[in-house]
Amino acid sequence: MTQNIYDDETFFAGYSRLPRSVQGLAGAPEWPELRAMLPPLAGTRVLDLGCGFGWFARFAAGEGAASVLGVDVSERMLERARRETPDTCIGYRRADLESFAPDAAGFDLAHSSLAFHYIVDLAAVLARIHTGLAPGGVLVCSVEHPLLTAPARQSWLADADGRPTWPVNGYLDEGPRVSNWLADGVIKQHRTIATYLDLLRGAGFSLRRLVEWGPSPQQVAAEPSWAKERARPLFLLIAAQRD
């Protein structure tokens, strides 16, 4: 079972103050690129795995989705999601993604933002998503980029010329990584890009697009403190189609 760190009081308090929690999708700098990878949503049945506060569910409803089911393991997040969701086409369910089984062919789009890197048995989760999608259905997801999850110590170094330099080690050794992000002892699963692609293919998906996201030069111009974030990508964005 995946660690439910979001119901940790310290983690939840910190997470609730992040721009993406306060401003929603507009506070997530990767959102424009992820949005561009979505199929048209009008009339579709949408599954959101790791729905958090329901920002994506409400976006999908606003785009005309026929129905949206948001699933999350965190009671605290779902409580706020329900409170802030007036849309009647949106439902929420508390479940561990490691065991949640959607209805067969019940959805046209599965979306998951920054949740899969917590999943231990991702092959099993992808197999159930495949079952839950109608033929031709699409999975659009984001995870922390493997360059972020790989290192034993996630802190910047400087190269011989003083450039901000990301310290990569352990990339080929997959498995759990413990980090102290918002709270102590947060467990994430490190996988290589190649493994993400192998798992998708193994579950019966064809890759449509892969993006290694970091701030664009335009975003850095608007927010100069982000300059070093172009040293390596922050997120991996993937769109795949059910074969």
Place this chain on the structure above:
Amino acid sequence: MTQNIYDDETFFAGYSRLPRSVQGLAGAPEWPELRAMLPPLAGTRVLDLGCGFGWFARFAAGEGAASVLGVDVSERMLERARRETPDTCIGYRRADLESFAPDAAGFDLAHSSLAFHYIVDLAAVLARIHTGLAPGGVLVCSVEHPLLTAPARQSWLADADGRPTWPVNGYLDEGPRVSNWLADGVIKQHRTIATYLDLLRGAGFSLRRLVEWGPSPQQVAAEPSWAKERARPLFLLIAAQRD
């Protein structure tokens, strides 16, 4: 036009002493994984782009390929390739990959080992490979992994615990990189993994497999000095199919 570093005397002398030049494919530690990505070769028409000393061409002939055309820009390499190739089904041609145009649908497999990271206009090269492959034909290639080409300074650092750590910066800023590998001023083109995949899709290929190659734990056990090479992959191996 791509730099023809292989005809530089210093570079050629150094390159000729590498295990992969002395022992051939058996001296290339990534070869078993690349080989596993190849389709059956019996009866096929094979194009080898950046054929070097002809090791792969002779392997393909040995596997029963109907014909093999090896293309390389280096006169020095082709001279040795011709000298060491008795097989009559193998031909060699001197050409810059940036302008070489294979006959339309003239090949079933295009192979290229560690050449594409020298190519400036890879989109155009992939488009010509697509034209040169029969429908359903396969491209199997390797390039230096983007984690190798990205950094301004390709030398190991240590993290706070002394672990060998690869210094990643500039990953998202694509373009030429000058390194001093075997000779001074070797120019390679840095591209992200996402860009390699976008270029393949844009040229009309579907991804079959992507491998981020580093030595396996078994290879490290046999050659302990390779241990730090598991900190990050060395090569990207790709198999794609002409749509």
